[in-house]
Amino acid sequence: MSSEKIDVRYVAKLARIALTDEEVERFGAQLGDLLEHVNALGALDTSAVPATAQVVESRNVERPDTVVPCLSRETVMAQAPQRQGAFFRVPRIIAEG
Amino acid sequence: MERSLIERTAAEIARGVNRGEHSAAEAVDAALARVGDVEERVGAFLTVLSDDARNRACAIDERVRAGERLPLAGVPLAVKDNMCVTGTRTTCGSRILERWTAPYTATAVRRLEDAGAIVIGKTNLDEFAMGSSCENSALGVTRNPYDLSRVPGGSSGGSAAAVAGYEAAIGVGSDTGGSIREPGAFCNVIGFKPTYGRVSRYGLIAFASSLDQIGPLTRTVEDAALVYDAMAGYDPMDSTSIDRPVEPTAKGLLESLSGLKVGIVRQFDTRELGDDVDEVYDRAYHDLEALGAELHDVSLPTADYGLATYYLIAPAECSSNLARFDGVRYGSRVEAADVQAMYENTRAAGFGPEVKRRILIGTYALSSGYYDAYYVRAQKARTLIARDFEAAFAEVDLIACPAASSPAFTFNAKSDPYSMYMMDYYTIPMSLAGLPALSVPCGWVTPPGGALPLPMGLQFAAPLFSEKLLLGAAHAYESATKHALKHKPEVGARG
Numbered sequence: 001m002s003s004e005k006i007d008v009r010y011v012a013k014l015a016r017i018a019l020t021d022e023e024v025e026r027f028g029a030q031l032g033d034l035l036e037h038v039n040a041l042g043a044l045d046t047s048a049v050p051a052t053a054q055v056v057e058s059r060n061v062e063r064p065d066t067v068v069p070c071l072s073r074e075t076v077m078a079q080a081p082q083r084q085g086a087f088f089r090v091p092r093i094i095a096e097g
Numbered sequence: 098m099e100r101s102l103i104e105r106t107a108a109e110i111a112r113g114v115n116r117g118e119h120s121a122a123e124a125v126d127a128a129l130a131r132v133g134d135v136e137e138r139v140g141a142f143l144t145v146l147s148d149d150a151r152n153r154a155c156a157i158d159e160r161v162r163a164g165e166r167l168p169l170a171g172v173p174l175a176v177k178d179n180m181c182v183t184g185t186r187t188t189c190g191s192r193i194l195e196r197w198t199a200p201y202t203a204t205a206v207r208r209l210e211d212a213g214a215i216v217i218g219k220t221n222l223d224e225f226a227m228g229s230s231c232e233n234s235a236l237g238v239t240r241n242p243y244d245l246s247r248v249p250g251g252s253s254g255g256s257a258a259a260v261a262g263y264e265a266a267i268g269v270g271s272d273t274g275g276s277i278r279e280p281g282a283f284c285n286v287i288g289f290k291p292t293y294g295r296v297s298r299y300g301l302i303a304f305a306s307s308l309d310q311i312g313p314l315t316r317t318v319e320d321a322a323l324v325y326d327a328m329a330g331y332d333p334m335d336s337t338s339i340d341r342p343v344e345p346t347a348k349g350l351l352e353s354l355s356g357l358k359v360g361i362v363r364q365f366d367t368r369e370l371g372d373d374v375d376e377v378y379d380r381a382y383h384d385l386e387a388l389g390a391e392l393h394d395v396s397l398p399t400a401d402y403g404l405a406t407y408y409l410i411a412p413a414e415c416s417s418n419l420a421r422f423d424g425v426r427y428g429s430r431v432e433a434a435d436v437q438a439m440y441e442n443t444r445a446a447g448f449g450p451e452v453k454r455r456i457l458i459g460t461y462a463l464s465s466g467y468y469d470a471y472y473v474r475a476q477k478a479r480t481l482i483a484r485d486f487e488a489a490f491a492e493v494d495l496i497a498c499p500a501a502s503s504p505a506f507t508f509n510a511k512s513d514p515y516s517m518y519m520m521d522y523y524t525i526p527m528s529l530a531g532l533p534a535l536s537v538p539c540g541w542v543t544p545p546g547g548a549l550p551l552p553m554g555l556q557f558a559a560p561l562f563s564e565k566l567l568l569g570a571a572h573a574y575e576s577a578t579k580h581a582l583k584h585k586p587e588v589g590a591r592g
Contacts, residue, residue: 011460011464012457015456015460016444017448030454031457038409042474046474046477046481050477057339061336075200081428082430090439092436
């Protein structure tokens, strides 16, 4: 397990959250503290242990490929922060030129 | 003296409505009047649905008059505000969903409505169910009805407080690492987390999908069983819900623990509990024996790693689930010139500090270079914890241990995040193993300098799908000890 310091700004960028300098400082210290606690897992020998993603029996779920009722488009679009007709409107993503 | 409608259990209310002794409308009016009386002090609800509830009550009364008999007829229900109810604001206690209205109803809530229960409001919670005190809610403060200077626990603290304060007969919450059991213990009510997958998560806004489970908060074990029986079962809308028959639990609850082997976990670190609290649990174990249970020491060697395992897996899943709140399709948005800044500013303004911390730790644990060292290692530790329980349940029928690391604490007492995480030390291992577990009132402690006695909860855990045994044993313990009835809430039973 790594004991290096978290690059909070980089992680926040990955998580798409803008942080203030004060938050970078505070979260950095708190996350470092938490990592020290979770590093305790290093004491467990897990070399021959399979990972558990889901505890209870799980299986692939299929259903017939048929049309079933769902929410109307108007219902879904009604709470969009910004819309244009049948589309969600967002700031420009692809740069010009 | 006959107990008022607000003091009656769900079983009693449903019986009264089905027999025509009183109407669902009267039960709902009594609950809403109580909400009017105490809500200013308790603050259990984020939204009260007076008109909807009255209309639904009239509809239930008509069905009963037409000859229908419903297991939860006219029972006032408080729903944690991370579950969708059609046409109702559903906030998760977060700024980002403060003005979002659910376009559909969660399966668990719909099944309770089908059984005759009436949603009277949506209750406060730690933002996105992340916390153990309700203090992480961005939208309101909830106080513990047994001592208004203390927290109700969390994250399902609003539902626990509503039930404890006689504002609703029953509540539903969600439990990811203890979020039903710990507030249950803090508020002198039953907090029951069923086996993972037993209750559909459809319409429950996801926090950590491999752990989240909906369950009841009630004043009696019988009521918890009635709520569970109405909610449980396969739902095609949740592919992780379990497709196998549900054994009904409410009929024939045990009256004795005779012949049951109960495991006491010795590895658990009880140093934090303090002498008074230790004494309560020692007496509880003794009472189990007096009721006919055989006590055995059981070994869960890796349970002590539960907290570390959980604080990698739950944040990892949360960072992925909460990626959907990006200001594009629903929720609030902070405008910006480019889409990247819009995402970042929306999430900066919309999420509170605890949610940000968990998203950050989860993102880190899943990021390139750290995935195997943190996330995969935690998943392997999870396997070891589940195996420990399997081995223990080869020896015993049930496990008994504390439900929380302390009784209800005062506001702002846990400013360091890790000290708050420690509250769920006893509940997290069961969550990681997917086991059914509940908290049942087991005694009272009066903290130094505190005038009011505070309730404590005993946790029972059982093997997967053993809800019938779990609720049965809790019922036998509850009927013999009646700890919940020893004190009344600070807000009183009569307003």
